[in-house]
Amino acid sequence: MNEMYDMSIVTHNLGVMGILAVILVNLVMLFGAREIRSYAKRVRIFMPMSATMIAVILFTGVVMMAAKHLDFSIENIIMILFGVALIFLELTRYKKLKHLDISKEDALTTYKALGLKILYVEFFVTLAISAWMLL
Numbered sequence: 001m002n003e004m005y006d007m008s009i010v011t012h013n014l015g016v017m018g019i020l021a022v023i024l025v026n027l028v029m030l031f032g033a034r035e036i037r038s039y040a041k042r043v044r045i046f047m048p049m050s051a052t053m054i055a056v057i058l059f060t061g062v063v064m065m066a067a068k069h070l071d072f073s074i075e076n077i078i079m080i081l082f083g084v085a086l087i088f089l090e091l092t093r094y095k096k097l098k099h100l101d102i103s104k105e106d107a108l109t110t111y112k113a114l115g116l117k118i119l120y121v122e123f124f125v126t127l128a129i130s131a132w133m134l135l
């Protein structure tokens with residue numbers, strides 16, 4: 001069991017660093033976006049990356065919880081709640097882009113307002129949880 005826990009905590013940390021990197025790339029992509037169609041194409045290509053990183057964090061978290069016989073700490077409960085929230089935030093961001101009326105002049109500006117807000121929340125909460133867990 002300890003090996004499983006030790007291996008998962010290393011992979012969990014890599015997943016957390018991966019999700020921070022993916023959020024940063026998404027922020028840079030959105031800041032640099034000039035045309036909604038080409039931006040949407042890039043997001044469609046990149047979206048599986050964030051899905052994969054979230055899956056890595058959730059899977060390794062579940063393995064660790066099993067290894068420690070479901071002995072939930074406050075930190076674990078907050079991580080789980082945020083892990084689930086991260087999925088909904090990404091779904092909201094993706095659905096907003098998917099249903100955006102791109103024929104409208106201000107489509108990109110409208111999307112940027114919500115997209116940036118979601119990415120900031122994802123970035124700072126992930127950073128806060130990591131700092132809390134590692135410091």
Ligand code: HEM
Nearest residue numbers: 016057058061062064065079080082083126129130133134
């Ligand atoms: C995006 C969400 C998450 C972030 C940012 C995060 C971050 C972290 C960090 C930084 C650590 C410390 C690693 C170390 O000590 O080296 C950690 C440990 C841990 N995380 Fe997460 N985590 C997240 C989601 C989850 C989820 C969803 C679960 C459970 C299903 C989970 C379960 C754990 C467990 C069990 C530990 C080991 C500490 C302990 O034994 O309580 N985490 N996490």
